[in-house]
Amino acid sequence: xxxxxxxxxxxxxxxxxxxxxxxxxxxxxxxxxxxxxxxxxxxxxxxxxxxxxxxxxxxxxxxxxxxxxxxxxxxxxxxxxxxxxxxxxxxxxxxxxxxxxxxxxxxxxxxxxxxxxxxxxxxxxxxxxxxxxxxxxxxxxxxxxxxxxxxxxxxxxxxxxxxxxxxxxxxxxxxxxxxxxxxxxxxxxxxxxxxxxxxxxxxxxxxxxxxxxxxxxxxxxx
Numbered sequence: 643x644x645x646x647x648x649x650x651x652x653x654x655x656x657x658x659x660x661x662x663x664x665x666x667x668x669x670x671x672x673x674x675x676x677x678x679x680x681x682x683x684x685x686x687x688x689x690x691x692x693x694x695x696x697x698x699x700x701x702x703x704x705x706x707x708x709x710x711x712x713x714x715x716x717x718x719x720x721x722x723x724x725x726x727x728x729x730x731x732x733x734x735x736x737x738x739x740x741x742x743x744x745x746x747x748x749x750x751x752x753x754x755x756x757x758x759x760x761x762x763x764x765x766x767x768x769x770x771x772x773x774x775x776x777x778x779x780x781x782x783x784x785x786x787x788x789x790x791x792x793x794x795x796x797x798x799x800x801x802x803x804x805x806x807x808x809x810x811x812x813x814x815x816x817x818x819x820x821x822x823x824x825x826x827x828x829x830x831x832x833x834x835x836x837x838x839x840x841x842x843x844x845x846x847x848x849x850x851x852x853x854x855x856x857x858x859x860x861x862x863x864x
Contacts, residue, residue, distance in 0.1 A: 651684040651854060657765050665766045665788035669829045672697045672852045676756045676795070678765055684854045686834065693834040697852040698861060699791075700828045702821055704848035711814055711846075714807045721773050721780070721811075725819055727761040728768040730754070733779045741798035756796040757784045768795065771812055771819075775803075783812035792820040793829035810842060817846075 656678050660668065668675075673682045674697075684695050707715070730753060738753040750756070758764050766786050773781035783797035794816055799808035813830075820828045830849070833840040843849075850858040 651682060653683070654679065654681040656680070660765045662767065662787065662789035665786060665793070666791050669699070669788065669791060669793050669827075670858070671856075672854065674793075674831060675765070677754070677758050677763075686832075688834055688836070688838050691836065693836045693838070696833045696835055696861070698830040698833055698843050699850050699852075699858065700817065700830065700846050701848040701850060702817075702825055702828055705817070705821070705828075706847055707814070708845075708847060711810070714811055715814055715818075718773075718806055718808070718811050721775055721806075722777075723815060724772045724774075725769055725815075726772075728757060728764055728770045728784065729761065730757065730759040730770075734782055737779050737782060737800060738798050740800055740802070744801045753796075753798075769819075771815055773799075773808065773812060773815075780806075781808040781812050783816060785816045787823075791825055791827040791829060792816065792823075794831055 651672075657675075657680055658678055668680065671682070672684075673680055675681065682697075686693055686695050735753055738750075742750050757768060761768065764786075766788070768784055768786050771783045771785070772779060780803055781797070781799035784795040786793045786795060794813060797809055797812045799812070817828050830843040830846065831840075833843045844861065844863045849861040849863075851861040853859055
């Protein structure tokens, strides 16, 4: 794909602390972060192709769960869910080691490449959502809170459990928590304008995409 009129955007900076209202502003301008490393870019390479990056968010005031998403929530009602402060454990790292084997390319190395080990080490408020089945950790995800919005950071699940849709389940529970807090937006992260492993992010109602010119537009998954 050729560059469009926005040109190439590839920016980054490091930050030790960002207040909640600053996180809202950064997400609204297409920024993401892993730990103290903040970044935004509008083109990426996937499967040997140059693709346009689409920052995605949900307008929570217009959002409703689809039938398949409600089925996912019902299917997993027996699981135990906790949402609390960020605190990576050895159990978290063990789950990550199993999860990372799913990736044939771009395999992640360390959980701490995505989230710090403790809440005090995070530049903003980061929550940890843990999913247990009969006491065993089977999925975990991490998401940030701003003043009026939240943003998904990273999720992992036991690859031996495929039928439960745990990767989507943790994302649905993050959205549900954001709705309970009365937030305005939930940021899904980046996807591509072409087909990729990020396409699950395109399947939520009331989704908007950032046009890299300062405007969030209705996303149409065609």
